[in-house]
Amino acid sequence: MEPTTPPALASEPLALTPAPGHEDDFAALFPREPTLDLLATGGTWFEGPAWTGEAEIVWSDVVGNRLLIWTPEQGAGILLEPSHHQNGHAIDSEGRLIAASHGERAVVRREHDGAWQILTDRHDGRRFNSPNDLVCDSQGAIWFTDPRYGIDKPEEGYGGTVEMDGARVYRLASDGTVTAVTEPHPGPNGLAFSPDESVLYLADSEAGHILAFEVLDGGTRLGEPVTFAVLDPGPPDGIRVDGAGRVWSSCASGIQVFAAPGDGAPAERLGTVPLPLRTANLAFGGPGRSTLAVTATSNLYRIETAVRGAHA
Ligand code: MG
Numbered sequence: 001m002e003p004t005t006p007p008a009l010a011s012e013p014l015a016l017t018p019a020p021g022h023e024d025d026f027a028a029l030f031p032r033e034p035t036l037d038l039l040a041t042g043g044t045w046f047e048g049p050a051w052t053g054e055a056e057i058v059w060s061d062v063v064g065n066r067l068l069i070w071t072p073e074q075g076a077g078i079l080l081e082p083s084h085h086q087n088g089h090a091i092d093s094e095g096r097l098i099a100a101s102h103g104e105r106a107v108v109r110r111e112h113d114g115a116w117q118i119l120t121d122r123h124d125g126r127r128f129n130s131p132n133d134l135v136c137d138s139q140g141a142i143w144f145t146d147p148r149y150g151i152d153k154p155e156e157g158y159g160g161t162v163e164m165d166g167a168r169v170y171r172l173a174s175d176g177t178v179t180a181v182t183e184p185h186p187g188p189n190g191l192a193f194s195p196d197e198s199v200l201y202l203a204d205s206e207a208g209h210i211l212a213f214e215v216l217d218g219g220t221r222l223g224e225p226v227t228f229a230v231l232d233p234g235p236p237d238g239i240r241v242d243g244a245g246r247v248w249s250s251c252a253s254g255i256q257v258f259a260a261p262g263d264g265a266p267a268e269r270l271g272t273v274p275l276p277l278r279t280a281n282l283a284f285g286g287p288g289r290s291t292l293a294v295t296a297t298s299n300l301y302r303i304e305t306a307v308r309g310a311h312a
Contacts, residue, residue: 010037010038011035011036011037012036012038013034013035014036014273014303015274016272016273017271017272017273017274018271019269019271022268022269022270022271026270028306029242029246029270030304031304031305034305036275036301036303037302037303038299038301039075039076039293039300039301039302040068040299041298041299043063043064043297043298043299043300044063044064045280045297045298046059046061046280046296046297046299046300047059047060047087047088047237047238047295048062048086048087048088048099048100048133048238048295049281049294050089050090050091050097050312051283051285051286051293052069052091052097054286054287055072055286056070056071057293058070058097060083060085060086060088060295062085062156063155063156065081065083065085065103066079066080066081066083067079067086068300076300083101083103084102084158085101085103085130086102086108087100087101087102087132087133087150088131088133088144088190088281089134090136090142091136091312092109092140093138093140094112096110096111096112098119098134098136098142099134100130100131100132100133100134100145101131102131102149102157102158103150104118104121105127105128105130105131105150105157105160106119106120106128107119107121107134107142107144107172119172120170120176120178122178127163127164128146128164129147129151129162129163129164129167130146130148130149130150130156131144131146132144132146132188133189133190134191135192135193136311137219139174140173140174141172141219142171142172143169143171143191145167145188145189145190145191146164146167146168146169146188147167147187147189147205147206148167166184167185167186167188168181168183168185168188169182169188169191169200181213181222182202182222182225185204185211186206186207187206187207188202188203188204189205189237189238190202190236190237190239190249191203192240192310192311193215193241193310194310195243195244195245197215197219198214199214199215200213200222201213201239201241202225203236203239204236205235206235208236209227209228209229210227210228210229210231210236210239210247210258211225211226211228212227212228213225228261228267229247229256229258229266229267231249233251233252233253234251234252236249236251237250237279237280238250238280238281238282239282240311241309241310242305242307243307243308244260244307245260245261246258246259246270247260248282248292250281251279253272254273254279254296255273255279255282255292255294256269256272257270257272258270275296276299277296277297277299279295280295280296281294281295282295283309284305284309284311285309288308289308290304290305290307290308291304292304
């Protein structure tokens with residue numbers, strides 16, 4: 001099915017679900033009358049939203065093997081086909097689009113001239129499983145997860161042989177050096193830094209929780225993980241952090257928002273943004289970096305907030 005945009009922007013009221021005791025502070029994260037704007041539909045498993053301009057959003061049709069683009073003028077269209085089953089995206093400090101490629105089992109980058117380049121596809125001589133999601137830090141390093149979904153799910157990649165002995169998080173330094181920064185985890189997926197990059201959050205879709213790692217040694221190493229939040233319902237997939245340190249996580253019922261970590265764990269859930277479809281990922285962007293682009297199963301949505309994303 002082709003990606004399509006409704007002829008008129010389909011917008012409906014968004015009924016927020018605050019957690020008990022957080023009615024006011026959760027409502028304060030959104031405009032007075034929040035809306036859910038449907039920008040595109042027609043996918044099987046949309047993922048990896050990223051803002052490539054003030055109003056321009058790209059995202060993955062993972063199963064359809066295409067990279068899609070939405071602009072206010074053109075609606076939805078195809079940016080790259082085949083996309084080699086790209087999944088998560090990030091924007092680096094030069095504004096280049098970085099992608100986690102299931103099919104190429106690599107982290108790839110779109111250069112300023114539009115050409116795509118493989119940045120890394122192996123560690124210690126072994127091919128990655130299928131990089132899923134990634135985040136750029138302020139030093140120019142790219143941190144990415146490497147679960148097996150692109151190998152184990154034939155519709156989400158090109159198959160192949162597993163070479164890694166587990167699914168880890170890796171750090172690709174700006175000089176091209178790749179290091180494994182975690183032990184194996186069941187389903188490492190979304191990543192996001194705290195506003196000052198002192199904490200890296202990891203969503204584990206199989207374990208159903210979000211872990212928090214202290215970032216050590218000048219941003220080159222991670223400490224031991226602590227459980228930040230257990231999602232009910234899960235599973236968490238893509239995650240983002242806002243400027244106040246709150247963690248926004250995708251899940252089966254929409255987006256759950258957790259308070260910034262205090263002195264104790266677990267984190268307190270402030271509420272849920274209920275969406276009609278299982279939600280895979282989200283990204284802050286637009287004017288003031290206050291708008292969420294959200295991929296949920298077959299649909300791409302836009303939600304205005306009253307906060308600012310910590311990072312692109
Ligand atoms: Mg993901």
